Amino acid sequence: MKPIPLFNLQAQHKPLRRRILQSVQRAVDGCQFILGEEVRLFEQEFAKALGVRHCVGVSSGSKALHLALEALGVGPGDEVITTACTFVATSQAVLSAGAKLVFADADPRTCNIDPREVEKKITRRTRAVIAVHLYGYPADLDSLREIAKRRGLALIEDCAQAHLTRYKGRIVGGIGDIGCFSFYPGKNLGACGDAGAVVTQSEQLAQKLRLLRNNGSDPVDKYRYLIRGYNSRLDNIQAGILRIKLRHLAKWTEKRRGHARLYRRLLKGFPLELPPEEKGGSVHSYHLFCVQADLRDALAKFLNENGVSTGVYYPIPLHLQPAYDFLGHRTGDFPNTERISQRVLALPIFPELKDAQIRYIAGKIREFYKA
Numbered sequence: 001m002k003p004i005p006l007f008n009l010q011a012q013h014k015p016l017r018r019r020i021l022q023s024v025q026r027a028v029d030g031c032q033f034i035l036g037e038e039v040r041l042f043e044q045e046f047a048k049a050l051g052v053r054h055c056v057g058v059s060s061g062s063k064a065l066h067l068a069l070e071a072l073g074v075g076p077g078d079e080v081i082t083t084a085c086t087f088v089a090t091s092q093a094v095l096s097a098g099a100k101l102v103f104a105d106a107d108p109r110t111c112n113i114d115p116r117e118v119e120k121k122i123t124r125r126t127r128a129v130i131a132v133h134l135y136g137y138p139a140d141l142d143s144l145r146e147i148a149k150r151r152g153l154a155l156i157e158d159c160a161q162a163h164l165t166r167y168k169g170r171i172v173g174g175i176g177d178i179g180c181f182s183f184y185p186g187k188n189l190g191a192c193g194d195a196g197a198v199v200t201q202s203e204q205l206a207q208k209l210r211l212l213r214n215n216g217s218d219p220v221d222k223y224r225y226l227i228r229g230y231n232s233r234l235d236n237i238q239a240g241i242l243r244i245k246l247r248h249l250a251k252w253t254e255k256r257r258g259h260a261r262l263y264r265r266l267l268k269g270f271p272l273e274l275p276p277e278e279k280g281g282s283v284h285s286y287h288l289f290c291v292q293a294d295l296r297d298a299l300a301k302f303l304n305e306n307g308v309s310t311g312v313y314y315p316i317p318l319h320l321q322p323a324y325d326f327l328g329h330r331t332g333d334f335p336n337t338e339r340i341s342q343r344v345l346a347l348p349i350f351p352e353l354k355d356a357q358i359r360y361i362a363g364k365i366r367e368f369y370k371a
């Protein structure tokens with residue numbers, strides 16, 4: 001068996017290579033690099049794919065989160081609650097907006113923010129909650145929406161790992177006030193560089209986001225600035241590439257789900273916790289297929305020695321990161337997040353993965369636990 005990577009972008013690009021290069025060529029020849037036609041069309045098409053009214057293309061998923069907070073009016077003096085069990089960009093956005101970062105623990109089974117823990121962290125100054133659909137599995141949005149409504153908070157969905165994830169039948173992104181997407185190359189929908197988008201059902205928020213991403217510039221009087229803004233636009237070349245890939249996203253997502261079903265069948269009865277089951281209309285988009293394992297590091301080493309790449313998302317919980325020393329957290333503050341960081345292991349899952357490769361991986365895992 002040839003080595004099995006964790007992701008395989010080469011395999012994804014092979015059948016699309018000609019179309020991608022033609023699209024780049026058209027952009028170079030057309031010289032419409034900033035907020036061109038491709039950006040406008042991608043925004044339309046992505047909004048339609050998600051069933052949401054507005055999409056605003058931005059320069060990355062990180063920037064999507066930062067601008068979402070500013071569009072909601074969150075700033076200095078405000079507190080924002082998010083999970084300690086996520087990628088650092090989620091929490092970084094809170095600091096970029098100048099607000100106070102407040103962590104809450106994760107649910108041990110779904111690895112997503114626990115609404116009861118959110119409730120405990122709410123103060124007079126809390127303005128917003130950022131829920132992350134981690135690994136592609138939807139957060140408990142009904143409970144979070146109920147809390148947000150009752151306590152007068154905004155709800156942001158970090159959908160960077162959750163393209164076409166569904167919660168109770170609805171595609172995530174447009175369920176909270178604002179949904180934030182990343183098109184980092186390795187995400188389920190990835191550009192050939194950095195890119196991101198913000199989606200919302202609110203015309204007013206969409207307008208503010210369009211100003212924020214473009215230096216606050218008045219759309220009808222370019223050198224008049226209506227608000228303080230940023231240069232955080234989606235690049236026209238990346239938008240053209242994303243339009244090509246978007247047409248394949250639903251099919252790719254189905255392939256990931258098929259792979260997950262096979263993993264589930266083959267890994268039954270092992271000392272592993274498998275990703276949460278899809279139920280009640282919740283659909284996992286399997287950006288990552290994360291198991292929680294006893295002897296995680298030894299298992300990862302064994303798989304690696306047998307040609308199987310794995311990943312740990314994430315090895316150090318955010319509240320214990322050196323960058324956040326100033327928050328004064330200690331080991332034990334968020335026990336579920338800490339336990340997940342010690343046990344989580346991502347197995348290869350990408351659309352082009354073959355059943356034989358999954359069988360090989362499962363066979364090696366069986367071998368490991370037999371020994």
Ligand SMILES: *Cc1c(COP(=O)(O)O)cnc(C)c1O
Binds near residue numbers: 161183184195196
């Ligand atoms: C990738 C990611 C981001 C940030 O996206 P970038 O496009 O890399 O800035 C934010 N949140 C989560 C959960 C992510 O996985």
